[in-house]
Amino acid sequence: MKVLVLSTLVPFVHGGAEELYDHLVLNLRRQGMEAEGMRIPFYWNPAEELIEEMLLARNLRVSGVDRVIALKFPAYMVPFPDKVLWLLHQYRQAYDLLDAGQSNIPGDASGERILHAIRAADAMAFRESRQIYTNAPITGRRLKHYNGFDSQVLRPPLNDPELFPGGESEGYILATGRVNDTKRQHLLVRALRRVPGLRLVVAGPPDSPADAEVLHRIAAQEGVEDRVTLDLRFVPRAHLAQLVNGALGVAYLPFDEDSLGYCTMEAFRAAKPVITTTDSGGVLDIVREGENGHVVPPSPEALAGAMARLHAAPARARDMGLAGRAAMEAQRLDWPTTIERLVS
Amino acid sequence: MRIGLITAALPLAGGAHRLILEGLREQLVARGHEVEPVWLPFDATPGEVLPQMAAFRMVRLDGYFDRVITLRAPAHAVAHRRKVVWFTHPLRSIHEPEQEHGHARALRAAVTRADAAALRAAHAVLAGSEAAREILYRDKLPGSGVLPPPLPHPERLRAGPLGDEVVVIARMAPWNRQHLLLEALALTQGPLRLRLCGTASDPAYPQALRDAARRLGIADRVTIEPRWITEEEKANLLENALAVATLPRHGNGHAYPVLEAAQAARPILTTTDAGEAADAVADGETGLVTSPDPASLAQALDRLQADRALAVRLGAAARARAAQRGTGWDAVVERLLA
Numbered sequence: 206m207k208v209l210v211l212s213t214l215v216p217f218v219h220g221g222a223e224e225l226y227d228h229l230v231l232n233l234r235r236q237g238m239e240a241e242g243m244r245i246p247f248y249w250n251p252a253e254e255l256i257e258e259m260l261l262a263r264n265l266r267v268s269g270v271d272r273v274i275a276l277k278f279p280a281y282m283v284p285f286p287d288k289v290l291w292l293l294h295q296y297r298q299a300y301d302l303l304d305a306g307q308s309n310i311p312g313d314a315s316g317e318r319i320l321h322a323i324r325a326a327d328a329m330a331f332r333e334s335r336q337i338y339t340n341a342p343i344t345g346r347r348l349k350h351y352n353g354f355d356s357q358v359l360r361p362p363l364n365d366p367e368l369f370p371g372g373e374s375e376g377y378i379l380a381t382g383r384v385n386d387t388k389r390q391h392l393l394v395r396a397l398r399r400v401p402g403l404r405l406v407v408a409g410p411p412d413s414p415a416d417a418e419v420l421h422r423i424a425a426q427e428g429v430e431d432r433v434t435l436d437l438r439f440v441p442r443a444h445l446a447q448l449v450n451g452a453l454g455v456a457y458l459p460f461d462e463d464s465l466g467y468c469t470m471e472a473f474r475a476a477k478p479v480i481t482t483t484d485s486g487g488v489l490d491i492v493r494e495g496e497n498g499h500v501v502p503p504s505p506e507a508l509a510g511a512m513a514r515l516h517a518a519p520a521r522a523r524d525m526g527l528a529g530r531a532a533m534e535a536q537r538l539d540w541p542t543t544i545e546r547l548v549s
Numbered sequence: 550m551r552i553g554l555i556t557a558a559l560p561l562a563g564g565a566h567r568l569i570l571e572g573l574r575e576q577l578v579a580r581g582h583e584v585e586p587v588w589l590p591f592d593a594t595p596g597e598v599l600p601q602m603a604a605f606r607m608v609r610l611d612g613y614f615d616r617v618i619t620l621r622a623p624a625h626a627v628a629h630r631r632k633v634v635w636f637t638h639p640l641r642s643i644h645e646p647e648q649e650h651g652h653a654r655a656l657r658a659a660v661t662r663a664d665a666a667a668l669r670a671a672h673a674v675l676a677g678s679e680a681a682r683e684i685l686y687r688d689k690l691p692g693s694g695v696l697p698p699p700l701p702h703p704e705r706l707r708a709g710p711l712g713d714e715v716v717v718i719a720r721m722a723p724w725n726r727q728h729l730l731l732e733a734l735a736l737t738q739g740p741l742r743l744r745l746c747g748t749a750s751d752p753a754y755p756q757a758l759r760d761a762a763r764r765l766g767i768a769d770r771v772t773i774e775p776r777w778i779t780e781e782e783k784a785n786l787l788e789n790a791l792a793v794a795t796l797p798r799h800g801n802g803h804a805y806p807v808l809e810a811a812q813a814a815r816p817i818l819t820t821t822d823a824g825e826a827a828d829a830v831a832d833g834e835t836g837l838v839t840s841p842d843p844a845s846l847a848q849a850l851d852r853l854q855a856d857r858a859l860a861v862r863l864g865a866a867a868r869a870r871a872a873q874r875g876t877g878w879d880a881v882v883e884r885l886l887a
Binding site for chain 2: 239241263268
């Protein structure tokens, strides 16, 4: 079977969605498919231009393949008779983020038109798809609630589980993943002053130079520069895995994420407890307070408390990490099964 | 500098533009630039071309890149304030239709107008070959010079002893005229063999080639591999070939097959109407350039197999000339970023 994976491209940004895209293509090939990925540049401001972005996708043509697997808005609107959606992203600012007052779509008549266009075009794309999978239950619930379409959850597996066997704790808390405002690494830096003697490592690519500067500035203000390591770049996988395997625990605090998050999955695979926050969304599908990590409010004080508990009781931290690994294994995620469903 | 490399591609089909893009990306990254390749899916069916060009025009790149370089047509339709079009050839499906009816002519005129608008809006338009420059001139399109793409990794090609096989590595398609070589081979005797490889756009063509080989009674002297050949396989095939043949009708916008053959010190067999391949080969010095007919090609094949010394001399001269005349990546990058 010949498969084209379609997604959107935000140049020079590389995070979980990009990892998933790369590994989907790679694993299709491993399962004997001829596969290629193409990503269409996407720019969403100002909101008026969203209509053009959808028109663009709608006017592209795909030939020479048997199946398209599409991942994101508006790439999933590219017409193709045998199209399967693995929905990572709708345009949330037209749906739940609009309801939450976090949208770039204006609240006037022009905004109404944009919303109408997005919802109509979404409905068309969903209707013409053979099957819709979502990356997390919340994505599927939103799809049902706002668009009235049914879907099946297909969680993305970890890409390189063999890199995360775990290991002895070297006593630091690790924060991985893209560095930006909504992943809130800054809360951890602020929390550190309240936990004397604990080290913090932040390792991941900043979305912008400003995101990196903020962390450096806060570390200086808080006077914790000697206890925090800011490795702000796209960290090579082997090195990243080494950091995870040697951590006391992993902190991952995205605001309202949909999926479990690779950071969570890697930590649990390596049997490390995860610190997250009560508003982290899909991460809470697997992290349980006191069982395999800590779930606390998104404040420096509460996070300091969680970090202090791991710091004070490393044996307890290790047990929670093992519980996390068991929870991850219970999910039974692996690429061969995932690919089988996507091409069936 | 943040640079976008934009190309239009049929999914899963190889092509020199992919090699050029990857080669250029490596070179730009090595010089400290941030580079993002953009592969736009493209279907060359004539009736579908204009809407897709309109879609390409809508891709918003200004906010992401300081410069974009476009490769395969119609990627040049994208808009950017600093767009450099590295033009290799216009769309074959539009410019070489099988039948010459009014609709095809009207479509060609419309696409040429769209090309002109896209090229006029460019910061620079560089032709990938002399033949491409002539097309720009013929269609009254803007152009500011010729810049042939160098090979991405010439060091990977090796020169071994000459064997008995004439190799063609090219898209398996009527315009590359693999069938002419079959007909020529049937007119020759001796141990000479022919290997045709490359992705087929339409499975009917390799089937027609197989049928022809059987009909001509040369099936045992011909290998037909309708699939993408990796760079490693290519190096192995060239290493011991007797010669490399390339006969695209009106050329294909670049002279990669000639450069590759030269790097592996193989003589090149081409035809007078093969665009940049014909331009790049000096008849009787670096290869043989014949009329595009079976009898002439057969004569050239016979010369190569009968006169090994000639074949060795042509191959060595081809390599020497490529080393002497080739544009290096430094100069190419400088022009593309000027």
